[in-house]
Amino acid sequence: MSCDEYQGLLQDDVTRNLEPDRRKAVDAHLLECADCQRELAVLTALISSLDHQPVIEPPGDFSAQVLASLPRQRAFYPSPWWALAIIPILAFAAWLFRGPLLAGSFELARRLNIGPGTLGQLRLPVPSSVTAGQLAMVPLVVVGLSVALVVVAATAGRAYIEA
Amino acid sequence: MVREMEATDEEVLVQRAARGDEDAFAVLLNRYKGMMYSMAYRLMRDPGRAEDMAQETFIKAYAALPGFRGQSKFSSWLYRICYNTCISELRKRKPEVELDEAMAVDIDGPVEAYRTKGIQEVVQDEVSKLPDDYRVAITLYHFNGLSYEEIAQMTREPMGTVKAHIHRARAVLKTRLLERVGWENLKEVMLQ
Numbered sequence: 424m425s426c427d428e429y430q431g432l433l434q435d436d437v438t439r440n441l442e443p444d445r446r447k448a449v450d451a452h453l454l455e456c457a458d459c460q461r462e463l464a465v466l467t468a469l470i471s472s473l474d475h476q477p478v479i480e481p482p483g484d485f486s487a488q489v490l491a492s493l494p495r496q497r498a499f500y501p502s503p504w505w506a507l508a509i510i511p512i513l514a515f516a517a518w519l520f521r522g523p524l525l526a527g528s529f530e531l532a533r534r535l536n537i538g539p540g541t542l543g544q545l546r547l548p549v550p551s552s553v554t555a556g557q558l559a560m561v562p563l564v565v566v567g568l569s570v571a572l573v574v575v576a577a578t579a580g581r582a583y584i585e586a
Numbered sequence: 587m588v589r590e591m592e593a594t595d596e597e598v599l600v601q602r603a604a605r606g607d608e609d610a611f612a613v614l615l616n617r618y619k620g621m622m623y624s625m626a627y628r629l630m631r632d633p634g635r636a637e638d639m640a641q642e643t644f645i646k647a648y649a650a651l652p653g654f655r656g657q658s659k660f661s662s663w664l665y666r667i668c669y670n671t672c673i674s675e676l677r678k679r680k681p682e683v684e685l686d687e688a689m690a691v692d693i694d695g696p697v698e699a700y701r702t703k704g705i706q707e708v709v710q711d712e713v714s715k716l717p718d719d720y721r722v723a724i725t726l727y728h729f730n731g732l733s734y735e736e737i738a739q740m741t742r743e744p745m746g747t748v749k750a751h752i753h754r755a756r757a758v759l760k761t762r763l764l765e766r767v768g769w770e771n772l773k774e775v776m777l778q
Contacts, residue, residue, distance in 0.1 A: 461769065469709065469756065473756075474728050476706070480623065481619055485637065485641070490612060492641065493645060
């Protein structure tokens with residue numbers, strides 16, 4: 424390797440980011456090269472200086488100014504898991520409006536030409552004890568769970584983005 | 587042991603501040619104001635704007651604290667807010683000078699500057715002349731003590747780009763340090 428190549432490795436050597444094999448090679452080269460020794464000395468001085476830059480204190484009234492500017496009202500950040508509370512709310516709403524919802528579901532099934540025969544064609548493992556009314560609730564449950572999932576994801580996403 | 591106690595103490599303070607306890611927030615503010623101001627000062631290169639950015643950092647942090655879930659250290663979370671605040675401000679300004687232009691800038695005569703300022707200040711001065719990308723990477727790595735990976739995450743740049751910025755910035759700083767301080771003076775300082 425040339426001196427230029429060795430000097431390219433010196434930064435990683437000083438900051439201890441060099442693999443052991445390369446480090447050995449650099450150390451061996453340094454023993455016999457005055458130019459690279461000088462390069463290492465300058466880099467060591469620079470990196471030590473960069474690592475020990477002092478903390479600069481802000482002006483004396485900094486804290487007072489920040490405290491005086493704090494917002495009185497803060498955004499509400501519910502835990503994403505609180506959003507799961509939407510599931511029983513949706514279930515209760517579905518039970519309250521079960522009449523029109525079931526009628527709507529039956530009407531939709533009729534228009535889409537979906538009936539017991541369709542289920543048989545799809546070979547879905549539906550027990551014979553399940554009534555048509557219960558089956559009609561399935562899309563409602565799917566929609567409800569999807570809404571809950573979107574709310575959970577949006578709440579978690581908002582907290583992540585703003586943080 | 588002391589560190590563990592400090593961490594627990596900090597967790598309690600953060601929880602209290604998240605619930606709106608301004609006294610708890612004031613303790614955190616006093617603990618981190620130097621770090622945030624220094625970071626903003628190094629990124630913005632102007633004391634007035636650094637103060638504005640550091641203040642904005644704490645105000646944003648207070649507003650967002652209820653959403654802080656403790657998945658990272660509180661200090662890392664503050665760094666990220668400070669970084670985002672400074673970067674969005676820097677992007678509003680006109681395009682930066684290139685790295686080779688920055689190398690050509692020389693306000694003080696070589697060696698003379700070192701005699702009045704010392705190595706530390708010469709380095710700080712030269713860091714402030716670097717283009718934004720290089721100055722940000724060098725500051726986050728050396729001053730904030732972040733790893734390449736953490737910087738890449740924060741700046742949303744590939745790790746290779748971060749490493750390249752840091753390496754090139756150090757190469758420039760090394761040349762400038764040698765020009766301004768002189769090898770004989772550097773040798774003298776290192777032997778002390």
